[in-house]
Amino acid sequence: MGANLSPALQALVDKGLFERLPPTFSTFFFQQIQDWDLLFPAERTYHERLFALIDQSDPAVVAQLFEPLRQIEQKMGVNEKNWPRRHFTLEQVDFLNRSAQYAEWRQAVANIFARLDPLLEEETARNGHARLAVVIAPAELPVGPDRMWLRIRQHGTRIKLDPPEDIADYLPLLLTGDRLTAAAPPIGALYAQAKRDPYAAWMVESGGGLAKLAGNADSVVRLSYERLAAYRTRLMAEVRHMVEAQQVRGPRELLAKLKELKIHASEGDLSRDAILAEFARAVLLAGNGTLLINNTFVEWSTVQAVRRARPSVVVISFGIRNKIKPFTSLLIYADQDTSSPIPTQMDTLGTYVDLEIFYQYIWQEFEKYAEYRHNTAYLFVGEGMDELLAIGPADFPLLTATRPIKPAEVFSAMQGWMRL
Amino acid sequence: MLALTKRRFLQLAGLSIAHRILPSRLWAAVVRPPSARKVIIVTFGGGVRYAETFGPEGLRNIPRLVEMKPRGLFFQSSINSGVLSHYNSTASILTGNWQRVDDFGFQPPASPTIFEYYRKQTGADPMDAWTIATNKSFALIGSGADRALGQPYGANVVLPKQLLLEAVESVVKKNTDAGVANRENVLRHLEGILSEGYEGVGWTIFKAGRELDRTVRDTLTRGLIDYINGPEAPSSGDELTFFITREVMREFAPRLILVNFWDMDVAHWGSYSLYLQAITKTDRLTGMLWEEIQSNPNYKGNTTLLVLPELGRDGDINAANGFLNHRSGDDSCRKVWLLAMGAGVSPGEVERPVFHVDVAATAAELLGVRVGEIAGRPIREILS
Numbered sequence: 001m002g003a004n005l006s007p008a009l010q011a012l013v014d015k016g017l018f019e020r021l022p023p024t025f026s027t028f029f030f031q032q033i034q035d036w037d038l039l040f041p042a043e044r045t046y047h048e049r050l051f052a053l054i055d056q057s058d059p060a061v062v063a064q065l066f067e068p069l070r071q072i073e074q075k076m077g078v079n080e081k082n083w084p085r086r087h088f089t090l091e092q093v094d095f096l097n098r099s100a101q102y103a104e105w106r107q108a109v110a111n112i113f114a115r116l117d118p119l120l121e122e123e124t125a126r127n128g129h130a131r132l133a134v135v136i137a138p139a140e141l142p143v144g145p146d147r148m149w150l151r152i153r154q155h156g157t158r159i160k161l162d163p164p165e166d167i168a169d170y171l172p173l174l175l176t177g178d179r180l181t182a183a184a185p186p187i188g189a190l191y192a193q194a195k196r197d198p199y200a201a202w203m204v205e206s207g208g209g210l211a212k213l214a215g216n217a218d219s220v221v222r223l224s225y226e227r228l229a230a231y232r233t234r235l236m237a238e239v240r241h242m243v244e245a246q247q248v249r250g251p252r253e254l255l256a257k258l259k260e261l262k263i264h265a266s267e268g269d270l271s272r273d274a275i276l277a278e279f280a281r282a283v284l285l286a287g288n289g290t291l292l293i294n295n296t297f298v299e300w301s302t303v304q305a306v307r308r309a310r311p312s313v314v315v316i317s318f319g320i321r322n323k324i325k326p327f328t329s330l331l332i333y334a335d336q337d338t339s340s341p342i343p344t345q346m347d348t349l350g351t352y353v354d355l356e357i358f359y360q361y362i363w364q365e366f367e368k369y370a371e372y373r374h375n376t377a378y379l380f381v382g383e384g385m386d387e388l389l390a391i392g393p394a395d396f397p398l399l400t401a402t403r404p405i406k407p408a409e410v411f412s413a414m415q416g417w418m419r420l
Numbered sequence: 421m422l423a424l425t426k427r428r429f430l431q432l433a434g435l436s437i438a439h440r441i442l443p444s445r446l447w448a449a450v451v452r453p454p455s456a457r458k459v460i461i462v463t464f465g466g467g468v469r470y471a472e473t474f475g476p477e478g479l480r481n482i483p484r485l486v487e488m489k490p491r492g493l494f495f496q497s498s499i500n501s502g503v504l505s506h507y508n509s510t511a512s513i514l515t516g517n518w519q520r521v522d523d524f525g526f527q528p529p530a531s532p533t534i535f536e537y538y539r540k541q542t543g544a545d546p547m548d549a550w551t552i553a554t555n556k557s558f559a560l561i562g563s564g565a566d567r568a569l570g571q572p573y574g575a576n577v578v579l580p581k582q583l584l585l586e587a588v589e590s591v592v593k594k595n596t597d598a599g600v601a602n603r604e605n606v607l608r609h610l611e612g613i614l615s616e617g618y619e620g621v622g623w624t625i626f627k628a629g630r631e632l633d634r635t636v637r638d639t640l641t642r643g644l645i646d647y648i649n650g651p652e653a654p655s656s657g658d659e660l661t662f663f664i665t666r667e668v669m670r671e672f673a674p675r676l677i678l679v680n681f682w683d684m685d686v687a688h689w690g691s692y693s694l695y696l697q698a699i700t701k702t703d704r705l706t707g708m709l710w711e712e713i714q715s716n717p718n719y720k721g722n723t724t725l726l727v728l729p730e731l732g733r734d735g736d737i738n739a740a741n742g743f744l745n746h747r748s749g750d751d752s753c754r755k756v757w758l759l760a761m762g763a764g765v766s767p768g769e770v771e772r773p774v775f776h777v778d779v780a781a782t783a784a785e786l787l788g789v790r791v792g793e794i795a796g797r798p799i800r801e802i803l804s
Contacts, residue, residue, distance in 0.1 A: 098503050098520040103749050288744050289689030296690030303741065321691065353693035361742055 005036050006044060012051050021054070022069045023083045024096065025109065031088035038278040040199055042310040049120055065115055069108040076101045090255060121370035129312070130417050131376040132187070133366060134175070136317040137355055138206075138383060139167060142348045145387035149380050151360040156378070156391030160404035167384045170407060174381065175213060175315065177411035186210070187411065189217035190420050191313040198273070199309045204301045206294040206319025221276060221311070222269070225297040225319070228280065231267035232291055235284055258285045279304065294319045295351065299358045303365045310371050313418065316362065318355055323347040363391065377417050379410070457722055457763060458675045459783045460713065462706055463510055464699075464729040465555050466685025467746040467753075471736075472699055473729070474757050481699045484707030485727070485759065492725075493765050493801060497773035498758035500731050504747050506555055509730040509776065510680060515564060516780030516794030525557035529564040532792065534780045536569035538676050541789045546626035547672040549575040552665045554657040554682035556582035559622035575678070577624040578640070580664050581657030586613050607648045614640060635671065643667040658683040658698070662705040666712050673718035676787065680730075681705060687733060687743050695743060710761060724763050724786050724802070726779055729756040760802045770801050 005013065012018075018026040033039075033047055054062055076099045083092065096102055137148070145158065163170055169179045176184035185193075188201035195201075202221040203210040211222045225232075238261055239254070248254040263271045263280055270276045283304055289296040295318050302316050323345045359380060366372040377392035388410070390398045397413045398405070464473075472478040474494075479486050500509055502518035511519040511529040521527040535549040551562050556579045563574025587609035614637055627633050632640070643664035650659060658681040665679050684698040706727060713719040735752030736742045746753050758774060764786070777796030784791045785798045 094523065097505070097523065097747070098508070100518070100520070102503070106749055287688070288741065289691070293689050293691055299690060300741070324694065347693070350691065350693035350697075353696065354691050357692045357736070357742065360736065364737070 005033060006048055009033065009048050009051060012055055015055075017051060017055050019085065022066050022073055023078055023080075023085055024073055024092075024105070025066070025069060025112070027083065027085050027088045027092070030086055035278075038275055040275060040279075040309040042199075043308055046120075049123075050116065053116065053119060065112055069105070069112060072101050072105050072108050076105065124370040125373070128371065128375045130419065131312045131372055132191075132314070132379075132414055132418055133362075133376060134187075134315045134379045134381060134414075135359060135362060136171065136315070136381045136383060138318055138320050138351070140320050140346065140348050141352045141355075141382060143352055145382060145385050147352075148382055148385070148387075149356070149359055149389045151356055152363050152380075152391065153389055155363075156380075156389045157399050158387050159390050159398055159401050161386050161388055161410070162404040162406045163384060163386055164407065170384055171209065172213060173407035174410050175210075177408050177415070183215060185215070185217055186213045186220075186315065187414050187418070187420070188220045188313045188315050189214050190415070191418055192217065192219035194420055195312070199275075200311055201313040202302075202305050202309070202311045203315045203317075204298055204305065205315075205317035206298050207317070210315055210317050218269075221305075221309075223276075223280065223301050223305075225294045228263075228268055228270075228284070231263050231280070232284060234264075234267070235261055236291060261285070279308070293321055295321055295354055295358065299362060302362055306362075306365050306369070306372075310369065318351075318358070320346045320348055321351045321354060323350070377414070379414070456675060457724065457786050457788070458673075458719055459786050460677045460679065460709070460719075460723060460725050461513065461779060461783065462679045462709065462725065462727045463513065463681065464684065464702055464727070465506060465510060465553070465680040465682040466687070466698075467506070467731040467733045468684050468699055468702075468729045468756070469732045469735075469743065469752050470756060471752070472696060472743075481696050482703040483700075484703045484710075488707065488710060488761060489759060491767055492759050492761040493767060494769045495758040495760070495774050495799075495801075496769065496771050498728050498756050498776060498778075499773050500754050500756065500776045502776070504731050504749060504753050506682070506685070506730060507557055507561065510553075510555075510558065510678075511561055513728070513730065513776050513779045514561065514678060516777045516784075516791060516796035518777060518795060525560055527565070528560040528570075531794070532564040532566045532569045533562065533574065534783050534787075534789075534791070535575040535676060536563055536566075536573040537784060537789050537791050538787050539573040540569055542787075544675065546576065548674045549676045550665075550668055550672075550674050551575045551577045551678040551680070552661050552668065553577065553579055553678070553680035554581045554661045555579075555680055555685075556585065556622065558680060559624065562624055571624070574624070574626075575676070576626055577622075578664060578668075579622050580643075580660040581682070582622055583610060583613055584657060584660055603648050607644060610644050610648075611641060614644075639667045639671040640664055656683050656698075656701060658702055658705055662708060665709065669712060669716060669719065673716075676783070679709065688745070690741075690744050692743060713762065722763050724765060725761040726758065726783070726802075727761070728758040728776070728779065730776075732756050760799075765802060766804075768801075774799050 018030050029047065036044065096105060099105065164173055172178060172180040175186040176182070178184040188203050192201035198219065199221060201219070202223065203214060204223045205211065205225070207226045208224050211224050211227060214220050214222055239258070242248050242254065242257055248257055261281060263277050265271045270280045283297065283301050284290050286300060288300055290300050298316060298318050302314065305311060305314065363378060366376060374393055377390065377396040380389040386404070390396065392399060396417060398410065470478070473482050502508055502512045503520055503523065505523035507523055507525045508519045508521060511521065514533040514535070515529045515531045516534070517531045519529050521530055538544060539549055551558065553561070558579060559577060562577040563569065563571045587606055590609045591605045614632060625632060625636055627636060643660070643666065647660045647663040661679065661681060665677065668674065681702040684695055684702060686698050687695040710725060713723050713725060731746055732753045732755065733743045733746045734741070734748040735750050775796060777794065778799050779796065781791060781794060781796035781798045782802055785803050
């Protein structure tokens with residue numbers, strides 16, 4: 001074991017807990033904890049609690065819990081030879097995907113977690129605290145608030161706003177309580193400073209506006225598609241080179257090589273924190289358009305941050321996606337701007353359609369976890385709009401607003417909600 | 421007017437070859453008697469969900485299929501019970517057996533394809549069975565690994581998007597005048613690749629050595645020219661797939677064709693609007709293909725068209741990231757639809773589920789050939 005596991009988890013490994021579990025289950029988790037130093041504190045805690053729960057449970061109950069999975073593994077032909085317990089590889093992923101019993105296997109794993117998760121979540125919910133997510137749509141969207149947030153609006157309340165005269169002050173007032181020129185710290189930075197937790201507050205954005213608002217506040221995680229441009233460009237160039245030079249035979253080899261492409265110090269502040277550096281690499285090379293499309297980066301980064309780091313304050317800001325130029329849609333790892341001299345054009349209507357489904361996915365992702373259920377206030381904001389959508393517990397103060405409120409009052413409500 | 425535009429274009433591109441600029445009908449192959457049944461299978465490859473197609477909210481994305489549906493036999497559920505990768509899904513459709521080979525197309529299907537059964541039993545000409553696929557990993561999908569059949573009886577496989585990709589990359593690398601914004605640049609490079617050989621782009625063409633047979637090359641080139649001169653700024657692999665399919669139909673009139681559209685897999689990029697646009701484009705191209713079947717004397721009245729998504733995509737609820745992926749195995753991934761049109765098909769709607777593997781068995785019956793041991797069963801509603 002190369003990783004510096006926590007003493008508690010190391011003790012469980014040493015006493016052979018992983019060997020007693022079905023191989024497809026234990027190998028996956030064993031591989032996850034190999035990168036222990038690159039896991040967020042929330043992930044480490046989850047693994048410790050999960051395996052402590054299994055270890056401390058009645059062995060007969062544990063055996064019964066995993067028996068259906070063992071039976072399916074037998075049918076699949078999983079054995080010690082084709083499934084070494086300490087390496088989870090892409091070949092094993094393939095093996096599972098291609099197995100005739102794959103659907104059954106997935107169901108069996110889901111059944112196990114359906115029994116374990118409620119036990120783990122009970123404790124999480126007992127220790128819950130207020131959380132906040134602000135999701136900002138760009139000012140250029142070609143619709144008004146009546147056409148916004150259509151997939152989720154039934155879960156919340158539309159609240160009238162009284163926007164400032166100068167739209168440049170709209171987000172500063174909402175997120176800092178003051179005008180842009182005041183350079184006041186935003187809600188995320190205030191929370192991170194108060195909690196002294198490096199991963200408690202995140203700002204994820206397409207452009208660089210949020211990062212500017214945060215100024216020198218190092219305590220808040222700042223993830224920006226625009227500010228990662230140098231890293232993105234290098235990643236695209238290196239991947240293109242690998243493929244063109246035929247250094248890789250297929251996706252599996254490509255994935256292994258991609259793991260080596262870490263962010264350089266010159267490419268962004270994220271390089272200073274090994275966990276965040278690996279997070280950015282993994283997000284950009286997920287194979288899901290995060291290198292190419294600003295809002296996909298924002299959405300996937302948020303989903304991953306929620307899933308892995310469980311931050312308490314998250315501010316998410318989308319941008320406008322550019323139109324895909326003729327022919328260049330084929331060049332997955334090429335810079336569209338340099339591949340074609342056709343001027344870059346914004347796709348405002350396309351962006352609107354893209355974001356409508358992303359609001360839903362982001363809200364759903366938060367709500368999957370006990371940390372967020374019943375204690376998170378979600379604000380869906382369109383920059384410059386005179387309405388926002390609030391979803392949250394009944395005691396979130398904005399939900400009872402009876403008159404149009406100013407963005408600075410929204411800030412005060414958030415501040416109060418987070419007890420800052 | 422169209423011919424003049426084309427002529428002017430070809431002159432500019434240095435491609436002034438008379439037969440290429442004549443209307444396609446004038447140089448089309450000799451019309452064959454419309455006797456034997458023909459089968460064209462169209463896959464909405466890349467995966468598309470019910471929600472964005474025949475779901476209530478999806479109908480707006482598929483106006484052509486909505487228009488075609490009352491004249492066809494619509495199966496509300498076609499189930500993909502196999503591996504939810506593109507290659508294995510389409511290979512299952514073609515073989516009638518759930519395929520579990522390499523997801524990325526590095527292996528042929530494990531069992532024989534309908535192409536092989538058809539060609540071996542009927543002695544059909546090599547130009548009588550084609551796969552034209554936008555998915556560029558489909559190079560080996562035209563024949564299975566069974567040595568008793570295999571490549572000698574397989575389909576010609578053409579991967580137009582791979583050709584386009586090579587050409588566009590070449591233009592970008594050479595940084596020629598206006599780059600890919602200049603259609604002539606792209607066309608020149610496309611032609612260059614066709615002239616130099618085709619193995620580099622993963623194609624299998626049987627009636628040729630390493631150099632493409634002249635007839636085949638001219639046929640494909642006509643498809644390229646139509647594509648480049650298309651009314652919209654060409655940006656789509658599926659459009660090229662359509663134009664080449666149409667030329668193949670006009671020149672060789674094959675009895676069995678798989679057309680794999682795949683642009684909608686842009687969903688992996690995470691843009692819902694681009695995904696919807698790709699669906700609508702595929703819908704339009706499918707409509708144009710149906711028009712071609714209706715107007716081409718070699719196909720009119722004797723062709724059965726089977727249209728189905730190769731797979732769905734993950735549902736919006738509880739999946740890793742909804743429409744972006746297609747591996748969750750939920751209903752949204754597995755349950756799609758099938759639309760049968762044309763010869764022998766009585767209009768209607770069928771509630772009972774059919775399976776993707778049933779397509780090969782049904783195509784075999786339509787073509788009058790026997791298949792070996794396969795999981796799929798002929799769909800009686802199409803055959804009755």
